[in-house]
Amino acid sequence: MSASTAPLDGVLLIGAGGLGCAVALALAGLPITRLVIADDDRIALSNLHRQILFTMRDLGAFKSDTIAMRWGAQRPDWSVTTLRARLDTPEAIAEVARHQAVTIDASDNFATRFAANDAAIRHRFPLVHGAAIGLTGQLLTIDPGRSACLRCLFGGPPEAEGTTCQNAGVLGSLVGEVGWLMALEAVKLLYRTGRPLWNRLLTIDALRGRRRAVPLRPDSHCACQLQPGSDPP
Numbered sequence: 001m002s003a004s005t006a007p008l009d010g011v012l013l014i015g016a017g018g019l020g021c022a023v024a025l026a027l028a029g030l031p032i033t034r035l036v037i038a039d040d041d042r043i044a045l046s047n048l049h050r051q052i053l054f055t056m057r058d059l060g061a062f063k064s065d066t067i068a069m070r071w072g073a074q075r076p077d078w079s080v081t082t083l084r085a086r087l088d089t090p091e092a093i094a095e096v097a098r099h100q101a102v103t104i105d106a107s108d109n110f111a112t113r114f115a116a117n118d119a120a121i122r123h124r125f126p127l128v129h130g131a132a133i134g135l136t137g138q139l140l141t142i143d144p145g146r147s148a149c150l151r152c153l154f155g156g157p158p159e160a161e162g163t164t165c166q167n168a169g170v171l172g173s174l175v176g177e178v179g180w181l182m183a184l185e186a187v188k189l190l191y192r193t194g195r196p197l198w199n200r201l202l203t204i205d206a207l208r209g210r211r212r213a214v215p216l217r218p219d220s221h222c223a224c225q226l227q228p229g230s231d232p233p
C-alpha cells in the first residue's frame with residue numbers, strides 16, 4: 001500500500017473483551033510504539049469462546065493485564081500500558097485519548113460507545129467504532145467535523161442496554177472478523193492511507209454472508225459538525 005513512512009503513534013484500546021482481543025492481536029503485527037488498554041473486567045469461563053487471547057489458566061485475571069502480557073511478549077521493545085478502569089465518561093476517555101493518535105472503541109455497552117463518541121467530538125480525535133452481537137456486526141470510523149458520528153446515526157443511546165453478548169450471545173468468529181477490521185481502520189488512520197469508513201456504516205450479516213457499506217450523511221446540527229466553541233442550534 002502507498003503508506004506514509006512516518007512513525008506510528010499510540011493507540012488507545014477501550015475494551016479488552018472479544019473485540020479487544022482481536023484488535024490487539026492484529027495490532028501486535030504493526031510498528032505501533034504505544035498501546036494503552038482500558039478495561040476493568042476479569043476473565044470468566046463464558047468469555048473464552050470469543051476472547052481468543054485468553055486460556056483456562058487466565059480465569060480471574062484482569063483482561064487488560066492479560067492482553068498486555070501477550071502483546072508485550074510479541075513486542076517486548078514497545079510500551080503497553082493497562083488501565084484497570086471502566087472508561088465510560090467522555091472526560092475519562094478524553095484524558096487518555098488525547099495522548100494517542102487513534103482511539104478504538106471495542107467496548108460492549110452503549111454508555112461507553114456514546115461516551116467515546118462524545119469524547120472524540122469534543123476533543124476532535126479520530127475514533128474507530130465497532131460492535132458485534134449475535135450474528136451481526138457493524139463498524140464506523142469517525143473523524144469529527146468531517147464525517148458522521150454515532151449521534152448523527154442513532155441520536156443517542158437507548159434507555160436500556162437491550163440485547164447484549166450476555167443475553168443474546170455472539171459468534172466468536174464474527175467478533176474476530178469485526179475486531180480485525182477495526183484494526184484495519186486504525187492502520188488506515190495511522191498511516192493516513194486508504195479510505196477509512198468515514199460516512200459509511202459497514203454492516204456484517206454473518207448468517208447471510210453479507211456485508212454492506214451503508215452511506216451516511218453528517219447531521220449538520222450534530223455537535224460533531226460544529227466548530228469547537230460554537231453552541232448547538
Ligand SMILES: [Zn+2]
Nearest residue numbers: 149152222224
Ligand atoms: Zn454527529
